[in-house]
Amino acid sequence: MIQPIQKKFKMIQIKPLGETALTVQFGKELSISSNQKVKALCLKLQEKAFPGFIECVPAFVSVTVFYDPFVVKQSYKAENTPSLIVQGILEDMVETLVEPENSSSRTIEIPVCYGGEFGPDLEFVAEHNRLLAEEVIRLHTFAEYPVYMIGFAPGFPYLGGLSNKINAPRRSSPRTSIPAGSVGIAGNQTGVYPISTPGGWQLIGRTPVALFKPNSDQPSLLAAGDIVKFKSITREEYEQYRERLE
Amino acid sequence: MSIQVIRPGLLATIQDLGRYGFQQYGVIVSGAMDMFSLRIANLLVGNEEGEAAIEVTLMGTTIQFKEDRVISITGGNLKPTIDEKPVPLWRPILVKENSVLSFTGCESGCRAYIAVAGGLTVPEVMDSKSTYLRGEIGGFKGRALQEGDMIFFAKENDDSIKLKKMLQAKLKGDFFAAADWYVPVEQYMSKKSLRVVKGPEFDLFSGKSQQQFFEQEFQITPQSDRMGYRLFGPSLQLKKSFELLSEAVANGTIQVPSDGNPIVLLADRQTTGGYPRIGQIAAVDLPIIAQLKPGDRVRFQEITLVQAEKLYIERETEISKIRTALLVKKTSFKTNG
Numbered sequence: 281m282i283q284p285i286q287k288k289f290k291m292i293q294i295k296p297l298g299e300t301a302l303t304v305q306f307g308k309e310l311s312i313s314s315n316q317k318v319k320a321l322c323l324k325l326q327e328k329a330f331p332g333f334i335e336c337v338p339a340f341v342s343v344t345v346f347y348d349p350f351v352v353k354q355s356y357k358a359e360n361t362p363s364l365i366v367q368g369i370l371e372d373m374v375e376t377l378v379e380p381e382n383s384s385s386r387t388i389e390i391p392v393c394y395g396g397e398f399g400p401d402l403e404f405v406a407e408h409n410r411l412l413a414e415e416v417i418r419l420h421t422f423a424e425y426p427v428y429m430i431g432f433a434p435g436f437p438y439l440g441g442l443s444n445k446i447n448a449p450r451r452s453s454p455r456t457s458i459p460a461g462s463v464g465i466a467g468n469q470t471g472v473y474p475i476s477t478p479g480g481w482q483l484i485g486r487t488p489v490a491l492f493k494p495n496s497d498q499p500s501l502l503a504a505g506d507i508v509k510f511k512s513i514t515r516e517e518y519e520q521y522r523e524r525l526e
Numbered sequence: 527m528s529i530q531v532i533r534p535g536l537l538a539t540i541q542d543l544g545r546y547g548f549q550q551y552g553v554i555v556s557g558a559m560d561m562f563s564l565r566i567a568n569l570l571v572g573n574e575e576g577e578a579a580i581e582v583t584l585m586g587t588t589i590q591f592k593e594d595r596v597i598s599i600t601g602g603n604l605k606p607t608i609d610e611k612p613v614p615l616w617r618p619i620l621v622k623e624n625s626v627l628s629f630t631g632c633e634s635g636c637r638a639y640i641a642v643a644g645g646l647t648v649p650e651v652m653d654s655k656s657t658y659l660r661g662e663i664g665g666f667k668g669r670a671l672q673e674g675d676m677i678f679f680a681k682e683n684d685d686s687i688k689l690k691k692m693l694q695a696k697l698k699g700d701f702f703a704a705a706d707w708y709v710p711v712e713q714y715m716s717k718k719s720l721r722v723v724k725g726p727e728f729d730l731f732s733g734k735s736q737q738q739f740f741e742q743e744f745q746i747t748p749q750s751d752r753m754g755y756r757l758f759g760p761s762l763q764l765k766k767s768f769e770l771l772s773e774a775v776a777n778g779t780i781q782v783p784s785d786g787n788p789i790v791l792l793a794d795r796q797t798t799g800g801y802p803r804i805g806q807i808a809a810v811d812l813p814i815i816a817q818l819k820p821g822d823r824v825r826f827q828e829i830t831l832v833q834a835e836k837l838y839i840e841r842e843t844e845i846s847k848i849r850t851a852l853l854v855k856k857t858s859f860k861t862n863g
Contacts, residue, residue, distance in 0.1 A: 295726055296723070296726075296831055297725075297726060297774065297775075297776050297779070297803070297806060298723050298776055298778065298779070298806030298807075298808070298809070298831075298834065299723065299806075299808065299809060299831055299834040299835045299838050300776065300809055300838070301774070301776050303726065303773060303774065305773075308771075310771060322550065334546055335546050335547050335549055335550070336550070337549045337550060337774035337797055337798065338550055339771070339772055339773045339774055339798055340771045340772065340773075341771060342771075342773050342774070344773065344774030344776075346546075346776070349835050349838050349839065350838060350839050350842040353835075353839055361831075361832055361835050362835055362839075363831060363835065429772075429798070430550065430551055430552045431549075431550075431552050431772060431774075431796075431797045431798035432552060432772065432796045432797060432798050432799065433552050433554075433660075433796055433797075434551060434552040434553045434554070434661050435551065435552055436552045438772060449769070449784075450769070450783070450784070450800065450801075452783065452784045452785045453783055453785040453787070454783060456749060466769075466800065467769035467800075468769070469772075474552075475660050475661055475662075476660060477660055477796070478753070480783060480800075480801075492552075492661065494651070494661060494662070494663045498551075499548065499551050499553060499652070500551045500552060
């Protein structure tokens with residue numbers, strides 16, 4: 281069933297990120313419903329791009345819309361400033377937004393070699409939660425994780441569904457380089473680093489699977505709406521996966 | 527024909543105005559750090575302003591031209607020389623076949639742009655020629671330039687050919703000839719003050735940190751690159767700690783991890799981030815920070831969103847005027863030659 285999203289402006293905030301972008305925030309807490317509105321707004325923006333629209337960046341509960349203020353100002357003869365013009369366009373879109381129909385989601389298994397040199401923060405996450413490292417691994421592989429968004433780095437999935445028992449704060453200062461395939465935890469989120477990059481997450485393991493495929497039409501292995509399951513593998517199995525991929 | 531890289535120097539990459547439309551897959555924008563200089567460099571040689579050019583960092587880059595071609599060099603003054611003679615910036619230059627261009631030092635700024643009439647023929651990846659170093663895509667084989675690389679030129683347009691003919695008359699046996707006119711740019715290389723609009727999480731910082739952010743000086747640390755500049759100064763703290771849901775960030779977003787040291791996100795920034803964003807550098811001042819280097823000090827000056835928008839529109843109007851003026855210059859060649 282396609283249902284119009286109720287007009288709830290007290291829940292929905294539109295705020296500027298400098299003079300070239302506006303963020304539409306559907307609430308403060310992560311929920312499936314907010315995440316679906318994010319998808320719906322992005323689809324709508326791509327169907328009906330306004331003059332000056334550059335691109336939209338979907339996140340958990342928000343969509344950031346990048347635009348060229350000069351083109352906006354030239355295209356609309358309004359007295360308003362570019363950000364107020366774009367805000368008006370977005371308010372109209374949000375008001376008439378319809379949630380997309382639910383499609384069945386794919387489940388993708390990601391093998392992970394936990395701990396050791398691949399997961400230097402596994403012990404920290406265990407101690408922080410007063411657990412044994414094995415318990416952290418059991419809890420991490422037990423859950424099913426919906427993909428809420430791809431962002432931060434090419435193909436990087438932000439996953440929901442992390443057990444409260446294995447939360448961990450971000451590092452106080454990000455590492456300057458994290459190897460590709462690293463699996464991490466930050467707050468109540470978990471994810472995989474597809475390419476080598478700086479980052480602030482606590483690292484618990486590494487996968488041999490490639491999440492970023494620059495030469496594919498769809499450059500990301502995962503997409504918002506997928507379900508991810510992690511599977512614990514040994515170091516030996518990790519090496520075997522790598523060999524098969526090469 | 528082509529350019530051959532003799533020495534890559536500290537870092538030289540191919541960049542255009544960036545890769546848009548793929549941030550939803552986590553693919554970053556990249557592009558020139560100093561977009562203003564890139565755009566002017568292209569307009570000077572008769573290209574579209576978004577054509578790819580070579581971004582040279584600090585010093586050491588040396589390239590050889592394999593054909594007579596009109597080029598321009600803009601951005602920081604990294605003391606470019608041909609045949610030991612200094613090459614002037616911000617104007618069309620005709621370089622002769624086999625001439626060698628070297629960047630020998632750092633008089634002002636940090637990044638220079640070399641645009642070539644016709645542009646560079648590297649393949650577009652996801653609609654852009656920009657190099658994304660960490661993703662190993664775009665530019666020249668997805669990497670920084672290396673010794674021996676040959677970068678081919680695209681065909682010059684009629685405007686560029688007219689420019690070439692005009693400058694050929696001035697060569698007189700030298701390795702290069704410079705036009706006697708140039709684009710007078712505002713001297714932004716030496717500015718140390720950046721105009722900033724409050725970021726989405728500004729109000730979550732303590733009163734003291736809000737004040738220090740706009741009053742005190744920050745130093746650019748050596749852990750700074752095209753992705754972002756890490757700053758050192760007063761430690762900025764939140765009123766109370768909390769974890770944010772990751773959200774989009776932009777070129778010039780100033781985020782603050784819990785160690786209190788701000789990070790300015792730049793051309794190779796990630797698409798989204800989870801650290802609180804205290805400020806957003808006005809787009810017109812991004813070329814200033816792009817030209818600052820480790821050790822330099824900066825201050826942040828608060829402006830309103832409306833002021834930032836006004837500055838943006840003024841800058842675009844200014845670039846339109848430069849574009850028109852260059853067009854007039856090109857038409858006048860007809861009468862001259």
